[in-house]
Amino acid sequence: MDNHHPSPHIALLTGAGMGHLTPTLRLAAMLSSKNCQVTLITPQPPVSTAESTHIAAFLAAYPTVNSLDFQIVPYTPPKPADPFAVQFEAIIRSVHLLTPLLTSVSPPLSAFFSDITTAAGGHQVAEDLGLPHYVISLSARFTSFIAYVPYLIGSDGYIDPTETIIQVPGLASFDISTIPSPFFLPNQTFTKTLVSNARALSKAKGILLNTFHAFEPETIASVNDGKFIPNFPPLLPIGPFEPHKLEIGDHQPLPWLDQQPPKSVVYVSFGSRTAMSRDQIRELGKGLEESGFKFLWVLKSKIVDKDDNEGTEEIVGDSFIGRTKHNGLVIKGWVNQEKILSHPAVGDFVSHVGWNSVMEAAAIGMPMLAWPLLGDQKVYAGLVEAVGLGVWDKSWGWLGERLVKGEEIAKMVKKMMCDESLRESARILGEGAMNATKVGGSSYNVFMETIQNLSI
Numbered sequence: 001m002d003n004h005h006p007s008p009h010i011a012l013l014t015g016a017g018m019g020h021l022t023p024t025l026r027l028a029a030m031l032s033s034k035n036c037q038v039t040l041i042t043p044q045p046p047v048s049t050a051e052s053t054h055i056a057a058f059l060a061a062y063p064t065v066n067s068l069d070f071q072i073v074p075y076t077p078p079k080p081a082d083p084f085a086v087q088f089e090a091i092i093r094s095v096h097l098l099t100p101l102l103t104s105v106s107p108p109l110s111a112f113f114s115d116i117t118t119a120a121g122g123h124q125v126a127e128d129l130g131l132p133h134y135v136i137s138l139s140a141r142f143t144s145f146i147a148y149v150p151y152l153i154g155s156d157g158y159i160d161p162t163e164t165i166i167q168v169p170g171l172a173s174f175d176i177s178t179i180p181s182p183f184f185l186p187n188q189t190f191t192k193t194l195v196s197n198a199r200a201l202s203k204a205k206g207i208l209l210n211t212f213h214a215f216e217p218e219t220i221a222s223v224n225d226g227k228f229i230p231n232f233p234p235l236l237p238i239g240p241f242e243p244h245k246l247e248i249g250d251h252q253p254l255p256w257l258d259q260q261p262p263k264s265v266v267y268v269s270f271g272s273r274t275a276m277s278r279d280q281i282r283e284l285g286k287g288l289e290e291s292g293f294k295f296l297w298v299l300k301s302k303i304v305d306k307d308d309n310e311g312t313e314e315i316v317g318d319s320f321i322g323r324t325k326h327n328g329l330v331i332k333g334w335v336n337q338e339k340i341l342s343h344p345a346v347g348d349f350v351s352h353v354g355w356n357s358v359m360e361a362a363a364i365g366m367p368m369l370a371w372p373l374l375g376d377q378k379v380y381a382g383l384v385e386a387v388g389l390g391v392w393d394k395s396w397g398w399l400g401e402r403l404v405k406g407e408e409i410a411k412m413v414k415k416m417m418c419d420e421s422l423r424e425s426a427r428i429l430g431e432g433a434m435n436a437t438k439v440g441g442s443s444y445n446v447f448m449e450t451i452q453n454l455s456i
């Protein structure tokens with residue numbers, strides 16, 4: 001910052017789940033590196049062990065970031081729901097307890113940032129404190145879709161499932177098969193929370209996105225040129241967010257990768273919270289074995305890591321481990337995904353295309369086999385395919401919709417690992433990502449302008 005303006009003091013409220021905590025922590029580190037004062041507000045207790053571990057490690061690694069533990073009131077939904085979606089609602093319902101904790105912070109706050117999943121709560125706090133509210137979100141396309149959901153749902157609270165295409169002003173149309181299924185069902189906690197967050201999006205001062213211009217040029221231009229909802233706030237693409245310097249994760253894969261030839265290994269991971277059925281895990285194992293390529297496979301068998309107590313052998317079987325021991329490594333637990341992706345031995349990423357994983361792959365030009373399983377992931381798979389970062393077989397369906405057979409998986413893995421033109425287009429995209437974030441790049445400029453605006 002220059003000498004004329006004091007550095008802004010920014011409070012950031014995290015959401016729930018690693019897919020939402022990660023971008024908030026990265027943004028906190030990015031702001032701190034630009035001399036902003038940062039107060040990180042973490043709703044307590046978090047749902048998963050991974051969140052607790054990452055928050056503690058982050059605060060130890062960034063001692064200038066202030067930390068504020070925010071004890072939330074537990075929420076019990078009327079019927080069982082996704083534990084992370086329940087936590088979003090609990091956080092939003094508890095924000096009246098947060099405002100009094102922030103009135104006397106020193107120096108006074110300049111702005112309040114909140115994750116998209118808690119945007120309704122963030123808007124409330126910012127309004128009570130008279131601060132500008134910025135929302136931290138993922139892709140331009142899905143964030144804009146969420147903002148439009150209140151216009152799409154009927155008085156009964158869900159989107160008409162008989163349409164085949166959804167038109168949204170200013171955006172390319174959405175095939176209904178790519179939209180998260182809870183939107184088409186009555187009485188979903190997830191939809192109710194999202195609708196309140198959507199309304200808060202429209203009232204925000206700006207929407208900070210972990211994306212970059214070259215990844216989603218049409219959506220960003222269209223929304224920012226006023227072709228979307230009237231008076232919608234600006235989309236501020238500032239990604240791919242810089243990795244933070246946390247060294248968390250099982251180190252086992254790295255020495256193993258060191259022994260493998262360049263670009264010989266398929267890295268297989270479905271993020272922090274997606275558990276496949278035993279049958280699907282078996283078929284995936286068959287497919288990897290049949291492909292003939294080396295693989296590093298990270299297994300998750302429960303949505304919340306605290307419930308995940310089974311060993312690797314119990315899940316994939318001793319005979320699979322024995323047969324593939326020279327060709328593959330199967331591990332359970334947390335790995336350092338960014339370290340793995342940037343290892344020279346890794347040639348391809350089989351992914352559920354969670355948005356953080358997409359941006360981590362884009363940042364280094366790593367080709368992806370998109371296997372979207374839940375929620376927003378099919379929209380991301382469409383973007384990944386369109387931009388030349390990966391391939392997607394739409395016939396595989398949502399998680400549990402049908403059993404994707406080992407031979408189909410083997411065929412796609414082989415096709416992908418041998419696809420030189422995909423490798424080249426992914427490499428070019430990686431260069432675009434690097435250009436966006438370097439000094440003078442599109443993401444860098446938007447980030448610096450946002451900070452300048454908060455300093456005035």
Ligand code: UDP
Nearest residue numbers: 019022271272273334335337354355356357
């Ligand atoms: N991640 C990781 N190690 C793991 C699992 C996940 O480092 O064992 C990270 C991954 O790099 C990403 C985040 O956790 O930054 C997961 O977010 P994403 O949006 O990809 O998927 P989600 O977990 O939300 O489905």
Ligand code: UDP
Nearest residue numbers: 017082084085116117180181182374375376
């Ligand atoms: N979710 C889910 N099933 C679905 C849709 C969403 O379990 O069919 C979960 C999802 O994995 C995430 C949360 O609900 O933990 C929010 O969904 P999504 O990722 O689609 O929206 P976002 O929070 O990324 O805007």
